[in-house]
Amino acid sequence: MNLLWLQASGCGGCTMSLLCAENPNVFDTLADAGIDVLWHPALSLDSGADVRALLDRITAQEVALDLLCVEGAIARGPRGTGRYQMLTGTGRAMLDWVRDLAPLARHVVAVGSCAAFGGVTSAGDNPSDAVGLHYEGSHPGGLLPPEFRDRAGLPVINVAGCPTHPGWVLETLMLLASGTLGADDLDGYARPRFFADHLVHHGCPKNEFYEYKASARDLSEMGCMMEHLGCIGTQAVGDCNIRPWNGSGSCTSGGYPCINCTAPEFENPRHAFTQTPKLAGIPVGLPTDMPKAWFMALASLSKAATPERIARNAVSDRVDVPPSLRKPRP
Amino acid sequence: MSAAKLVVGPFNRVEGDLEVHLDVSDGAVASARVNAPLYRGFERMLEGRDPRDALTITPRICGICSISQSAAAARALAAAIGLEPTSQGAQMAALIHAVENTCDHLTHFYLFFMPDFTRPAYAGHDWHAGVMQRFTAMQGSGARAAVEARAKLMHILGLMAGKWPHTLAIQPGGVTRRPTAAEKARILSTLRGFRRFLAAELFGADPEEFIALTTQGALLDWTRGDAGLFLRAAAQLDLARMGQGAGRYLSFGAYPLAGGFGFARGLWQAGRPGDVALDAITEDLSHAWMLGPRAHPAQGLTEPDEAMRETAYSWCKAPRLAGQAVECGALARQVIDGHPLARDLAAQGGGVLARVGARLLEIARTQLLMEALAQGIDPQEAFMIQGDIPAQGAGAGLVEAARGALGHWLRIEGGRIASYQIIAPTTWNFSPRDETGQPGPLEAALVGAEVRPGEQTPLTVQHIVRSFDPCMVCTVH
Numbered sequence: 001m002n003l004l005w006l007q008a009s010g011c012g013g014c015t016m017s018l019l020c021a022e023n024p025n026v027f028d029t030l031a032d033a034g035i036d037v038l039w040h041p042a043l044s045l046d047s048g049a050d051v052r053a054l055l056d057r058i059t060a061q062e063v064a065l066d067l068l069c070v071e072g073a074i075a076r077g078p079r080g081t082g083r084y085q086m087l088t089g090t091g092r093a094m095l096d097w098v099r100d101l102a103p104l105a106r107h108v109v110a111v112g113s114c115a116a117f118g119g120v121t122s123a124g125d126n127p128s129d130a131v132g133l134h135y136e137g138s139h140p141g142g143l144l145p146p147e148f149r150d151r152a153g154l155p156v157i158n159v160a161g162c163p164t165h166p167g168w169v170l171e172t173l174m175l176l177a178s179g180t181l182g183a184d185d186l187d188g189y190a191r192p193r194f195f196a197d198h199l200v201h202h203g204c205p206k207n208e209f210y211e212y213k214a215s216a217r218d219l220s221e222m223g224c225m226m227e228h229l230g231c232i233g234t235q236a237v238g239d240c241n242i243r244p245w246n247g248s249g250s251c252t253s254g255g256y257p258c259i260n261c262t263a264p265e266f267e268n269p270r271h272a273f274t275q276t277p278k279l280a281g282i283p284v285g286l287p288t289d290m291p292k293a294w295f296m297a298l299a300s301l302s303k304a305a306t307p308e309r310i311a312r313n314a315v316s317d318r319v320d321v322p323p324s325l326r327k328p329r330p
Numbered sequence: 331m332s333a334a335k336l337v338v339g340p341f342n343r344v345e346g347d348l349e350v351h352l353d354v355s356d357g358a359v360a361s362a363r364v365n366a367p368l369y370r371g372f373e374r375m376l377e378g379r380d381p382r383d384a385l386t387i388t389p390r391i392c393g394i395c396s397i398s399q400s401a402a403a404a405r406a407l408a409a410a411i412g413l414e415p416t417s418q419g420a421q422m423a424a425l426i427h428a429v430e431n432t433c434d435h436l437t438h439f440y441l442f443f444m445p446d447f448t449r450p451a452y453a454g455h456d457w458h459a460g461v462m463q464r465f466t467a468m469q470g471s472g473a474r475a476a477v478e479a480r481a482k483l484m485h486i487l488g489l490m491a492g493k494w495p496h497t498l499a500i501q502p503g504g505v506t507r508r509p510t511a512a513e514k515a516r517i518l519s520t521l522r523g524f525r526r527f528l529a530a531e532l533f534g535a536d537p538e539e540f541i542a543l544t545t546q547g548a549l550l551d552w553t554r555g556d557a558g559l560f561l562r563a564a565a566q567l568d569l570a571r572m573g574q575g576a577g578r579y580l581s582f583g584a585y586p587l588a589g590g591f592g593f594a595r596g597l598w599q600a601g602r603p604g605d606v607a608l609d610a611i612t613e614d615l616s617h618a619w620m621l622g623p624r625a626h627p628a629q630g631l632t633e634p635d636e637a638m639r640e641t642a643y644s645w646c647k648a649p650r651l652a653g654q655a656v657e658c659g660a661l662a663r664q665v666i667d668g669h670p671l672a673r674d675l676a677a678q679g680g681g682v683l684a685r686v687g688a689r690l691l692e693i694a695r696t697q698l699l700m701e702a703l704a705q706g707i708d709p710q711e712a713f714m715i716q717g718d719i720p721a722q723g724a725g726a727g728l729v730e731a732a733r734g735a736l737g738h739w740l741r742i743e744g745g746r747i748a749s750y751q752i753i754a755p756t757t758w759n760f761s762p763r764d765e766t767g768q769p770g771p772l773e774a775a776l777v778g779a780e781v782r783p784g785e786q787t788p789l790t791v792q793h794i795v796r797s798f799d800p801c802m803v804c805t806v807h
Contacts, residue, residue: 009370011803012345013393013495019437020481020494027468027477037468041342045445045467048338048787075370078636084645086367088339088349120390124379127371127634163393163495219506220714246481246488254492254499255506259386261496267387272380274498317508317713 001066001177003030004058004101005040005111008094009085009121009130010072013163014112015042020246021166033174038063052089059100067176068105069169070098070133073114073121074143077129084128095143098133102144107176108133108156111169116158116189117264118142124268134158134190138264154183158190162261167243168195189264191237200233200250200258203241210234212306213299214314219256219274223314227283230274231257234287238262332356338787339367341795343442345394346802348760350791351643354781359791362769362776364760366646366805369619373632373807376750381407381719381742384750388738389496391752392804394437396495397430397487398731399804402738402752405586408502409725410742413717417588419504422713424585424592425517425703426491426500427729431584432524432696433480434732435660435689438799439532440465440476440556443686446792447563457562464556472531472556479527485520489513504714514707521701528697532556537694544670546570546678549687557690564683573775573794574679578654579662580606580758582737584730585699592699593730596666597651601677603666608726610652611737613753614764618647624765627739627751628724645806648761648770649753657771658734658758659798661688669695681775682797689799721745731755733799754804772798 007015018026030037039046039054046054057063074095075084082093090097102108110133113119117132132142134156140146149155157176159168172192175181187196204210209224216223225231233241233251236258240250251258259273260266271277277284286295309321334354341348349365372391376384384403389396401423408415415423444465452458464472484494490507491497499506509517525537533540534554543549550565552558564570583595597604614624619642622631635642648655656662661684664672671691675684720742727738734755741749761770769777772795779790 007346009368011390011393011396011495013390013396016393016396016437016495019441019477020484022478022481025474025477025481027474030468039342040468041340041347042345043441043468044342045448047342047792048340050787051340051342075368078634078638083638084369084634085347086349088341088347088365088367089337090339120375120387121370123387124371124375124377127374128369130370162390218716219501220504220508220716240493244488245493247485249488249492251492251498253507254490254497256492256498259498272382273386274382275380318510318709 001035002038002064003035003067003069003173004038004065005069005071006094006098007041008070008072008098008115009075009128010112010114010119012042012071014071014169017163018166018169021170026166026170029170030173033177035067035173035177048089055090055097058104061104065101065104066106067109067173068101068107069109069111070115071111073118073130073132074098075128075130077127098143102133102148106151107154108150109172110134110156110158112164113160113162113261113266116160119162120267122267135264155186155190157181157186157192160189160191160262161238162266165195165240165243165245168192187237191262195239196237196262198237198239198242200236200238200240200252202239204233205241205253208310209314211302212310213303214306214310217315220317221315222317225252225257226276228276229257230259230272230276232260232285233258235285236260236262336786336788338791343445343796344800344802345392346805348795348800348802350776350795352776352781352791357781357783359776359779359781362773363643364762364770364772365644366760366802368803369634369645369806371632371634373750373752376747379747381410381740381747384740384747385498385501388752391807392801393495394434395430395731395733395736395801395804397427397491397497397500398729398736400497400500401427401729402727402736404500404502405727405729406725406738406740407719409727410723410740411502411717411719413502413715415502415504416712416715418708418711419713420587421703421706422490422505422509423500424587425700426487426505428585428696428700428703429483429486430494431732432693432700433483435693436476436480439686439689440473442799443796444560446789446796449789451789455563455566457559457566460559461563464559475527475531479524479531483520483524486517489516501714503717506714508713509707509709511709514704514709517704517707521704525697528694533694534558537697540691540694541698545674546683549671560686569683569793570678570681572682572790573779573797574681575657575771575775576655577601577676577680578656579665579676580651580656580658580735581663581666582606582728582730582735584663593663593667597656598662598665598676607652611753612650614648614650616648616765617642617644617762619645620647627737627753628726628741630739630751632751644762646757646761648764649758650764655761655768655771655774656758658755659685660692660732661685662734663730664688664691682793685797719745733801734758752807754801754807756798756800756802756805759798760800760805
């Protein structure tokens, strides 16, 4: 299968993350899946005139475009021209290129939250009027209209994340290459369910603290970061604490909160990223699939029952109190 | 006399996209204009936000220098608070940052720079078969070994920074996670693994041996490892003379630690060291699609010219130090830090060989620095202290990204970000002309580059551009 990768309005971090793939490395994984990279802006040899010729052959449908991967949001500014990002040497905006190429592709993959929803490129007042391929924030319809479907009948596949995990991207591409990713395998935001059916909370190393609502007050303390430090891992989709990042990591294992980077509009949380918004001392935005009253009742009960070990460790940067040992049997 | 105009783009393997306009005369570049074609407006996104949000937003300017952006934001906030990170926190932040910088140098050498030497135009050279085997894009055995070594070295980031890119681990007061003694042992073990890669693949020798080189001549005589392949090509193609710079180098100082910088801060010009006059930094907007007066970044504005006026040609502002264009990057850092090899490379003209050679030198030196930083980890100490963001305040965060000097200038009013200005390394290196007509460092370095008959994307131009290791997504941000 032929793959064309374009970098639109983004940071290139999803490609950089992709290079962190291990066992096997990214190049072997793609080759083993039968994926031929026609061109990738960071990895291919071709530059300048050769790339322009390739793009012409794709538009003329002389070269099959099986997989179109777009990384980064689409800039529509200034004044709707898209000239905040030109594909250089072509005199055309990236906006026009992606709009022309998407209908030619067998599958269109939005790599990262910028390409999927606009992401950080659309943060604040969205200075470049950026939008996702198939969504504008959480609303269907971005660069492409809501009714867009690829030649195989799928919507734009949103491998969201900021950045994306290399496994998310490669597994999506392998499934597409083997013809085994269908509409039912995508969630309500067209994110592959193999990672979007999990919550970041699953496998979080701070789970025991969460159970007792034993909370860290400041970054660098070991406790749960939901109550004070803005963590929304209980609501954010992603298997970040099940499959590790860079060998063994995740945001929460690194000691900082999950900011829900796989979700549309995560870039504008309406509060500081590392501070939980509260109403009358109670965090706003409790887990979505649980009645609030039950959550509050359980939380106050478990807080009251917090063992000394957990309460003390939660507000320390190290394990001050180790688990107690069973007494030997007589 | 033959004259032509060339537009080179899409210009890939530059972390983003780049357009170079060339006036060609008699087989050489007569003048060059460099256009950074992407504007996102990060400085504007930050206005009005909680100052701590800079730690989340600014790393996402760039997927390859993400930790550099983190470190600059953390330093700018720390300056505004009046806080110094704990000694161990600063040391761990330096280690995390050094891992990213080393990985960036490695990515540049194996994936961005060397593939150009696999082109058929070089088929007649005795190094070509070796280069094909090691550096063919996405296939070469060297490229594969390098991405695997890079991914393994980044296990230090998985452990201490949660993930890469886009970590929140670096904070004004230090780092969010304290390592245990067992984790210190793992970090040292990972570094030994990377040392084995350097010895077996990149240098064909211990990094100490490469660091011991003192002259350009000795460097060109180096035959071992992938570095040796590059140096053979460099000698035959005379990369030392290609793309020479003006000899003005800037470094903000890399890895601020309790005892000083890992690599020194300074300015180098006319073959002599000097101090960086930070107040003398200005950004000129005369040839950028930006509106407003020339200003120091503490007073700077980011107001895009939506009409994209004819007299401008890039979204990139033109930073100047006391009115001068300056070059930054690994060569600048190593020259300013006083390494004899780098000083000789600069004295011989500071061209493509110098920039790439200095990057290799810095990989070797940073390996030793990372080992020392890891040895110095004391898990008993505090890795972070807390500080409250003031309602009013200002601060600058000056660091060294892999590609050179990176500065963040922050002003807080009413507890919110009132102004945030960023000058990235490639903003310095790939700046457009200023109001006096002075070209940016790349524009100047391209003058005289060979353009062979029929070339539309001249190879020499590609070597020169990539020798700077540009990061185009950072350039305008």
